[in-house]
Amino acid sequence: MKSGFVSIIGRPNVGKSTLLNAIIGEKVAITADKPQTTRNRIRGIYNEADTQIVFIDTPGIARPRNRLGAYMTDQALTTFDEVDIILFVVDEKLGTRGGDQFILERLRETQTPKILAINKMDQMGPDLYRDIFEEYEQAGVFTEILGVSALKGDNVPLLIETLKKYVTDGPAYFPEGVFTDLPERFLAGEIIREKMLHYLRDEVPHGVAVEIEAFAEKPNMTEISAVIYTEKKTHKGIIIGKEGHTLKGIGKSARLELEALLGARVHLSLWVKIKENWRDNGRMLGALGYRD
Secondary structure: OEEEEEEEEOOOOOOHHHHHHHHHOOOOOOOOOOOOOOOOOEEEEEEOOOEEEEEEEOOOOOOOOOHHHHHHHHHHHOOOOOOOEEEEEEOOOOOOOHHHHHHHHHHHOOOOOEEEEEOOHHHOOHHHHHHHHHHHHHHOOOOEEEEOEOOOOEOHHHHHHHHHOOOEEOOOOOOOOOOEOOOHHHHHHHHHHHHHHHHOOOOHHHHEEEEEEEEEEOOOOEEEEEEEEEOOHHHHHHHHOHHHHHHHHHHHHHHHHHHHHHOOOEEEEEEEEEOOOHHHOHHHHHHOOOOO
């Protein structure tokens, strides 16, 4: 048996969570076309007959603007020396955005093997792909560089085979058939937050958090009660929507996905409350699970 841990790192919105889901073949992490979708480390478990790889999807590394942002960046950076392989995901030329250069400098400081995945190759021409490849190759940091399309699954099997070369003899850390170690309660909160990311616009989703107040599994139904926290009164009105239509849409979309996940009927109750500046409130962040 061979096993190992892989940290997936990169700037916000480069497709790390989409790539994780493509590798595992199950929806482990929520996705959206907005930065900072992932706030916690999300673990996905890839299993073969003689191989187990535990992937850690980390929050996008960006300059922190509040205590939540600092927590998220720290969650990513501290994995560098805790894993067997670092998988750095990019989708642009080096220097297009400052974050990639910052990450590259941090990677120079660690001895952990590093692999580069150039994502969204289906959306770029061969010249741009070659330019990105050559820039990072010249950096002399990566043992392997390859292109993938997480959205379409292109070269994902090749990426898995590449990563398998770097895992060593070791135990299976999780039972066969398990694709994440995250509790259903946590997944429920993430699914609700994902639906808000899809329904809401601009800066509103970044100022919301979800707390699962109750999660009761009954013989014929799972009852879930959740509170959506937002920082501004105006945002509360946007989340609820005219005559409650937006909140109802979020709730229905989340409920349908939760029923598929849990294999049972779900009764979902959502409430919206205002907590000003919760992203800079240490006690509030801890209560919401954003703690080391």
